[in-house]
Amino acid sequence: MGRYVIRRLLQMIPVFFGATLLIFLMVNVMGDPIAGLCGDKACDPATAARLKQEFGLDKPVWQQYATYMGNVFTGDFGTAFNGQKVTELMSTSFPVTIRLTIIAILFEIVIGISLGVVTGLRRGRPIDTAVLILTLVVIAIPTFVTGLVLQLVLGVEWKWIRSSVSPSAPFNELLVPGLVLASVSLAYVTRLTRTSIAENSRADYVRTAVAKGLPRHRVITRHLLRNSLIPVVTFIGTDVGALMGGAIVTERIFNIHGVGFQLYQGILRQSTQTVVGFVTVLVLVFLVANLVVDLLYAVLDPRIRYA
Amino acid sequence: MRGATHAKWTACAVVVALAATACGGGDSGGGSGASGIVSSSWGDPQNPLEPANTNEVQGGKVLDMLFRGLVRYDPKTGAAKNMVAEKIDTTDSTNFTVTVKDGWTFSNGEKVTAKSFVDAWNYGANLKHNQKNAYFFGYIDGYDKVHPDKGDPTADTLSGLKVTGDRTFTVKLNQKFSTWPDTLGYAAFAPLPKAFFDNHSAWLSKPVGNGPYTVNSYTKGSKLEMRKWDAYPGEDKAQNGGVDLKVYTDNNTAYTDLTAGNLDLVDDVPASQLKNVKSDLGDRYINTPAGIIQTLAFPFYDDAWNTPGAVKVRKGLSMAINRAQITDTIFQKTRTPATDWTSPVLGADGGYKDGLCGDACKYDPAGAKKLIQEGGGIPGGQVKISYNADTGSHKEWVDAICNSVNNALGNDKACVGNPVGTFADFRNQITQNKMSGPFRAGWQMDYPLIQNFLQPLYYTNASSNDGKWTNAQFDKLVNEANAETDKAKAVDLFQQAEGVLRDQMGAIPLWYQNGSAGYSTRLSNVALNPFSVPVYNEIKVS
Numbered sequence: 133m134g135r136y137v138i139r140r141l142l143q144m145i146p147v148f149f150g151a152t153l154l155i156f157l158m159v160n161v162m163g164d165p166i167a168g169l170c171g172d173k174a175c176d177p178a179t180a181a182r183l184k185q186e187f188g189l190d191k192p193v194w195q196q197y198a199t200y201m202g203n204v205f206t207g208d209f210g211t212a213f214n215g216q217k218v219t220e221l222m223s224t225s226f227p228v229t230i231r232l233t234i235i236a237i238l239f240e241i242v243i244g245i246s247l248g249v250v251t252g253l254r255r256g257r258p259i260d261t262a263v264l265i266l267t268l269v270v271i272a273i274p275t276f277v278t279g280l281v282l283q284l285v286l287g288v289e290w291k292w293i294r295s296s297v298s299p300s301a302p303f304n305e306l307l308v309p310g311l312v313l314a315s316v317s318l319a320y321v322t323r324l325t326r327t328s329i330a331e332n333s334r335a336d337y338v339r340t341a342v343a344k345g346l347p348r349h350r351v352i353t354r355h356l357l358r359n360s361l362i363p364v365v366t367f368i369g370t371d372v373g374a375l376m377g378g379a380i381v382t383e384r385i386f387n388i389h390g391v392g393f394q395l396y397q398g399i400l401r402q403s404t405q406t407v408v409g410f411v412t413v414l415v416l417v418f419l420v421a422n423l424v425v426d427l428l429y430a431v432l433d434p435r436i437r438y439a
Numbered sequence: 440m441r442g443a444t445h446a447k448w449t450a451c452a453v454v455v456a457l458a459a460t461a462c463g464g465g466d467s468g469g470g471s472g473a474s475g476i477v478s479s480s481w482g483d484p485q486n487p488l489e490p491a492n493t494n495e496v497q498g499g500k501v502l503d504m505l506f507r508g509l510v511r512y513d514p515k516t517g518a519a520k521n522m523v524a525e526k527i528d529t530t531d532s533t534n535f536t537v538t539v540k541d542g543w544t545f546s547n548g549e550k551v552t553a554k555s556f557v558d559a560w561n562y563g564a565n566l567k568h569n570q571k572n573a574y575f576f577g578y579i580d581g582y583d584k585v586h587p588d589k590g591d592p593t594a595d596t597l598s599g600l601k602v603t604g605d606r607t608f609t610v611k612l613n614q615k616f617s618t619w620p621d622t623l624g625y626a627a628f629a630p631l632p633k634a635f636f637d638n639h640s641a642w643l644s645k646p647v648g649n650g651p652y653t654v655n656s657y658t659k660g661s662k663l664e665m666r667k668w669d670a671y672p673g674e675d676k677a678q679n680g681g682v683d684l685k686v687y688t689d690n691n692t693a694y695t696d697l698t699a700g701n702l703d704l705v706d707d708v709p710a711s712q713l714k715n716v717k718s719d720l721g722d723r724y725i726n727t728p729a730g731i732i733q734t735l736a737f738p739f740y741d742d743a744w745n746t747p748g749a750v751k752v753r754k755g756l757s758m759a760i761n762r763a764q765i766t767d768t769i770f771q772k773t774r775t776p777a778t779d780w781t782s783p784v785l786g787a788d789g790g791y792k793d794g795l796c797g798d799a800c801k802y803d804p805a806g807a808k809k810l811i812q813e814g815g816g817i818p819g820g821q822v823k824i825s826y827n828a829d830t831g832s833h834k835e836w837v838d839a840i841c842n843s844v845n846n847a848l849g850n851d852k853a854c855v856g857n858p859v860g861t862f863a864d865f866r867n868q869i870t871q872n873k874m875s876g877p878f879r880a881g882w883q884m885d886y887p888l889i890q891n892f893l894q895p896l897y898y899t900n901a902s903s904n905d906g907k908w909t910n911a912q913f914d915k916l917v918n919e920a921n922a923e924t925d926k927a928k929a930v931d932l933f934q935q936a937e938g939v940l941r942d943q944m945g946a947i948p949l950w951y952q953n954g955s956a957g958y959s960t961r962l963s964n965v966a967l968n969p970f971s972v973p974v975y976n977e978i979k980v981s
Contacts, residue, residue, distance in 0.1 A: 162860070162861060162863070162864055163863065163864045163867040163868075164863070164867045165863045166863075167863055167864075167866035167867040167869075167870050168861065168862045168863025168864075168865075168866050168867070169485065169486065169571065169863075170494060170571055170866070171485075171494050171495050172866075172880070172881050172882065172883070172903070173494065173895070173902060173903045174866075174869070174870050174902055174903055174905065175571065175870075176573065176574050176586075176902060177588060178566055178586060178587060178588050178589065179566065179569055179570070179571060179573055179586075182566060182567075182569050183569050186569060213485065213486070214483070214484060214485060214486060214487060214659070215486070215487035215643065216659055216660070220659075221660070224658075224660065224661070283692075283695060284695070287695065287699050288695060288698055288699040291699065291700075294699075294701055295692070295695050295696050295699040295701060296687070296692050296693075296695070296696045296701060296702075299658060299661035299662050299685070299686075383688060384688045384689045384692070385689070385692060386692070387687050387688050387689070387692045387693075387696075388688070389660060389661050389686065389688070393688045394660075396688075397483065399861070400829055400830070400861060400862065400863075401485065401863065402861060402863040402864070
């Protein structure tokens with residue numbers, strides 16, 4: 133397995149370079165970012181030229197990329213336009229988004245999988261139909277609608293939660309935003325688990341387990357669930373990356389100063405350093421999450437071997 | 440046992456992830472509970488917080504709390520009054536002698552002297568420091584040496600600035616500018632303590648000024664806590680215990696927080712909430728004029744827009760816009776149809792002249808159609824109005840203008856909006872002279888003078904003359920006005936220059952923008968100054 137992990141890690145290198153180069157080029161295509169820094173007034177040419185020099189924008193793109201990557205390997209992600217180090221922005225925003233993601237993933241795992249198991253075992257019963265309709269509704273409603281409605285009802289009308297999250301963003305304040313963020317994926321997890329469970333509950337090994345007289349909960353958790361979870365784990369694994377990068381809508385609604393907020397600002401201000409830095413880290417998160425998912429397969433199904 | 444090893448690996452990964460997040464926890468940041476503290480919405484400032492480097496409202500409001508300059512604009516009338524300056528004397532409108540009042544200090548105890556100003560201005564003007572407001576010092580003699588258009592500076596200090604005593608310094612300008620002292624209330628002219636120069640990065644993380652507030656803590660990108668400075672020597676002491684500025688990712692969320700009781704003050708009511716604001720807040724909603732005007736600028740570098748007949752086309756377009764309807768329906772009366780190129784906050788004495796634009800700014804679809812036809816029709820057959828689509832609600836009003844123009848001309852395709860993805864790209868196209876039709880232009884005044892509404896925008900090659908409009912008669916009148924020492928006469932000359940602008944329709948004035956704010960029941964005595972910034976130090980908390 134060690135060799136497998138190393139091979140996978142080596143494969144990440146070209147993906148990493150390709151992704152960062154693409155982002156770098158995309159941000160560059162948008163034009164000269166200095167023009168936006170002076171507001172509705174034009175920057176005076178001398179200052180603009182010096183700012184370009186300071187941020188290395190006066191050099192050809194390939195050279196900018198080379199310098200940038202060189203710096204990244206020494207841990208220097210450059211400086212954002214407001215004078216803050218990008219690493220400083222990361223150290224404040226990533227923990228917040230990671231907490232939000234963890235809550236979202238926990239919701240997906242706990243609620244999604246339990247609902248999936250319940251409905252998968254009771255196909256066609258009222259509860260199955262009810263959950264199916266519910267998940268359909270959740271998938272159909274965009275996140276910002278769910279978010280704004282929950283914020284208004286729970287935050288403004290009933291005052292159960294704070295309508296915006298404070299800068300330090302502790303776990304308890306992130307519960308509702310996490311649920312909003314998880315909602316669509318949660319519905320998918322429910323449906324995936326349901327189908328998978330429904331399929332496998334007719335399998336021979338389940339029948340054998342029942343025939344052996346094993347208690348019902350043991351049949352479900354050890355035999356049925358373990359085999360049914362592979363597609364679900366794949367989905368949740370890729371969702372980690374998607375949630376972290378895609379939290380922008382939820383973060384805006386609940387005023388969470390996480391990765392989405394920084395990326396949004398970076399793009400608006402065309403701050404190459406911020407955007408490329410954050411996307412680089414997100415790419416890494418995505419790659420690692422995928423690796424972890426692949427390794428988890430073997431935990432769930434020991435027949436899967438890595439070479 | 441293979442499975443077990445895998446499980447261990449995965450468990451380790453999860454533990455690492457959890458550990459990484461734990462460090463960010465900490466306290467839950469009080470909210471609006473503390474006594475006497477105003478919590479207010481804020482936007483993340485675009486540039487580092489230093490006087491000569493802050494050119495937008497969000498950073499500007501902090502500087503307004505932290506600093507007091509030589510001159511301060513009256514929060515109600517906008518009139519320039521001496522603050523730290525005891526007197527600013529001149530006999531020839533070129534050489535000025537400034538005397539600083541005794542007894543002023545920075546909040547770290549250091550005295551505010553003539554040197555505090557001269558050092559700060561020299562720093563701001565110097566090209567080496569990349570200060571975005573450097574051009575404010577452009578009227579001072581020697582600016583071309585410390586801030587040359589090309590190459591490195593050949594001097595470190597402005598030759599026009601001389602410290603003549605502990606509390607006095609002289610300024611020599613490179614042109615006559617009688618109202619120059621009135622410009623000194625702009626934040627770029629604030630004094631700086633020694634700490635700024637000694638340890639710049641430490642100062643930036645916790646700025647020290649001479650205003651009524653001090654910085655308690657500053658978490659960049661999320662919160663700035665300011666507290667009343669008890670030993671503040673000025674007369675405009677803070678009436679509250681302090682102000683917490685909280686960064687909001689979206690002004691809709693800030694408004695929601697205000698209605699939920701988590702926030703005291705929102706100084707930018709989102710357009711989408713204007714319909715509810717009366718029922719939500721009642722008379723705790725403020726909607727007062729600010730020194731902001733919005734216009735449509737034209738690319739005069741494009742030959743199609745610079746023909747002799749194009750004047751009629753531009754006037755025709757102006758007449759085709761139903762300003763009253765757009766300000767009522769889209770902006771819910773938070774803007775007022777413009778009838779000149781300045782702002783009502785200047786007042787009649789300051790140079791605002793209601794109706795100066797005349798018939799050209801009155802809605803007259805029939806007349807518009809006739810004028811545009813006389814002028815040879817719209818260049819290329821279609822007007823494309825460019826705007827940046829990333830912020831504000833520019834799309835709505837641009838579409839409304841086009842609708843109005845299309846109706847007037849009886850042609851569905853006479854006018855279309857041309858959205859540009861980001862503000863930076865929009866500015867980029869403007870500075871590179873790439874606009875092919877009219878484009879959105881806005882001007883927020885730096886100081887309440889009619890000069891500020893005309894010279895930077897329409898003088899030949901001026902810093903914000905985005906359309907590159909040029910007119911010798913206009914330039915001449917502006918020069919004469921600047922040289923005129925009698926204020927009333929100067930204003931009159933500026934208005935004559937504005938008349939030239941009107942006759943040529945150098946830009947179409949659209950509307951004056953109001954400042955809008957809403958506040959909670961805890962607050963009283965809330966007002967917006969002419970810059971649409973809340974007068975924080977006068978807010979009372981019950």
